[in-house]
Amino acid sequence: MDFVAQELGNAGLNVRLDRWVIGAGRRLWEQIESFIQNPNESDGWLLYATQASLGSEACKEEYAYALDRALRTRDSSFPVIALFPSHVEESLIPAGIRTRLYVRLSDPDWRERVVAAVERRELAIGRSKIEPYALTVHDRGYERETQRYLIEVRPRAGVWAPFCIAIPTSEKETVNSGLVRGAAGKSPIGGVMMLADWEWTGEAMWVYRSVEEATPTQSYFVVCDELPTRLAFGACEGPTLYVVECREGLCAKVIPSN
Numbered sequence: 001m002d003f004v005a006q007e008l009g010n011a012g013l014n015v016r017l018d019r020w021v022i023g024a025g026r027r028l029w030e031q032i033e034s035f036i037q038n039p040n041e042s043d044g045w046l047l048y049a050t051q052a053s054l055g056s057e058a059c060k061e062e063y064a065y066a067l068d069r070a071l072r073t074r075d076s077s078f079p080v081i082a083l084f085p086s087h088v089e090e091s092l093i094p095a096g097i098r099t100r101l102y103v104r105l106s107d108p109d110w111r112e113r114v115v116a117a118v119e120r121r122e123l124a125i126g127r128s129k130i131e132p133y134a135l136t137v138h139d140r141g142y143e144r145e146t147q148r149y150l151i152e153v154r155p156r157a158g159v160w161a162p163f164c165i166a167i168p169t170s171e172k173e174t175v176n177s178g179l180v181r182g183a184a185g186k187s188p189i190g191g192v193m194m195l196a197d198w199e200w201t202g203e204a205m206w207v208y209r210s211v212e213e214a215t216p217t218q219s220y221f222v223v224c225d226e227l228p229t230r231l232a233f234g235a236c237e238g239p240t241l242y243v244v245e246c247r248e249g250l251c252a253k254v255i256p257s258n
């Protein structure tokens with residue numbers, strides 16, 4: 001909690017952590033109530049909650065008390081922000097928090113989300129471009145001696161059918177790959193495919209072709225001992241083919257090919 005207060009202070013907020021400002025020998029919640037209700041004392045209220053505290057009846061009562069005072073005496077735009085150190089069970093989150101946007105410390109932008117809420121302004125967070133495909137390289141070296149990598153691809157929207165994915169023909173033996181289909185994000189079981197040498201993307205490629213479609217919920221997985229240097233995938237007969245380069249356990253887009 002001290003670290004959170006420090007970071008928010010460095011981000012420009014004047015943080016009044018309870019044990020820093022609550023006087024000894026006086027009733028705790030009367031003082032907290034004053035800080036919440038008085039506009040001169042606070043511009044927002046941040047609740048730092050762990051899985052254990054959300055399951056505590058005492059903590060739930062304290063939260064309900066504080067939320068009631070905030071809603072009764074401040075306008076509806078008064079920021080009531082819940083900050084979680086990590087994932088918490090959804091059923092434990094009080095309705096008053098669940099109906100608001102809460103923040104997790106695992107979010108790299110958690111400081112900006114809290115500061116923007118207190119300052120009642122829009123978020124100043126950069127938005128990176130999202131590719132029309134989802135691609136993940138799973139390292140399976142700890143699971144088995146061979147087939148170290150599992151490259152998962154699927155469209156974010158639409159359908160790729162028939163589906164094709166290809167590696168350079170020159171790497172066919174060194175990569176020693178196979179292709180299977182399965183639910184997105186799940187370990188695949190098996191699949192049916194056709195193999196062929198084609199000139200695809202302007203070079204000789206070893207192509208895996210399947211009549212089964214790829215969708216936002218159904219991925220294709222390339223199983224290989226080594227990562228190919230280049231990977232092409234998409235709808236065999238579609239207007240767009242995606243080409244990426246792979247190195248050091250990662251694959252990144254290099255060429256959109258029509």
